[in-house]
Amino acid sequence: MADTLEPRGAVARGLADISKAPEMRLGDRPITPDRYFSSEFARKEWEKVWTRTWQIAGVKRQLVKSGDFITTTLGPETILCVLGDDGKTRAFYNVCQHRGMLLMAEEQGHARRLVCPYHGWAYDLKGELRTVPDELDFAQGSPCGKLNLVEIPCEVWAGFVWYNMDPNCASLRSYMHPIADQIDTYPMDDMVRTHWVTLEGDFNWKLVQDNFNESYHVPFVHPQTKYVMEYAYPFSQFDLYPSGHARMLMPGAGPTKMLQGGEDETLKSMTEELNFWGLDPDQFRGGKTGEIRVALQRQKRLLGAEKGFDFSTYHDAQLTDHWHFTIFPNLSFSLKPDGNIWLRARPHESDPQKCYFDMWYMTLFPKGQTKYFSQSMSDWVDVNVPAPHLQGKLGEVSMGPGIDQDLSVWFGQQKALHSRGYRRDYLAGQESRVRFFHENLERWMLE
């Protein structure tokens, strides 16, 4: 069983390692299209990847009182996580040991006993079978205490509940190395999930991860970002880590150096944030939008505490820039000083051309405030209004202003990858994280 991670307190938090990782030599093997639609490939992924990697089941705040539980699905499996009377969160396969009934059908709830809806077998919060109807009717002996739920590794860290189906897996912290230390510089336990959306996507899960592994598409798919983000690759930092995870650092709070003009658009997009931090947008008129980033960093340092934030564990670059991470196989997130977006695609139970794409936005409310304007989500959020889980197909739910633009790409790519007229990838240098991801995938599938 993996180690249990104690959340680190603010005192233990230090500054993140911002240094560039050494360059990594990558190959040029084709990223063959079949891996996006082949059932055989998906079957191998299940065996070699999904059943051996750490996944998020939900947020820690869903498990407050003992007996609180959540369920989640991954491919054909459903997983149940329960907070026990001893304060420990455990994960189990969500299946009754009598005849294989789904044990807890709800996505979240509360129970003193986990009771199967078929014949009433009742398990305690540690997964031990305690009572069954007609206990004396089993010639082979009572199943109580014998046929317990099957437990799997579970850890609570960074505000999330994580599980891994591999009983011999590495601890979550060593799996996440070196990104775990970087996440720890954010007060994750204080953040509240304010947005929770799941899209039923008609595309393979890897198209999502590919997309979050490159910013080459950003100027074209997200044209509005040129006013507020330095997306050009010569000014970005890409880090590939031997653990299989990656990072991208991209300056924010100002236009790309590739842009001529556009001052009005930059100032309009940033008005709310500049006003919140006591800066007059007009002071950056006349060719001075390039100065916003540093002015904002200075102002956040100056007024942070007064506004209810503790920025002492952040580099200046964390106050304004885009710190984007991809964790193998299917997790990506962007960390901001006052919140962060977490994104992941889960494989479909049977169809490799489908997936479930989840988005959570975690907001850090300023101390003492219950309402806050989330710049990233362009939305007012309320700490007392728990995020409802919105679920639907394309057009029925929104994943937020930027991500919605990515969605249409994945649908279109899945439709065309089959074509007899397409053979393989032809990647730019700035897409090396895509190559890296596929090399890691191949490595896991061979092990």
Ligand code: FES
């Ligand atoms: S299948 Fe669960 S009690 Fe029978």
Ligand SMILES: [Fe+2]
């Ligand atoms: Fe995108």
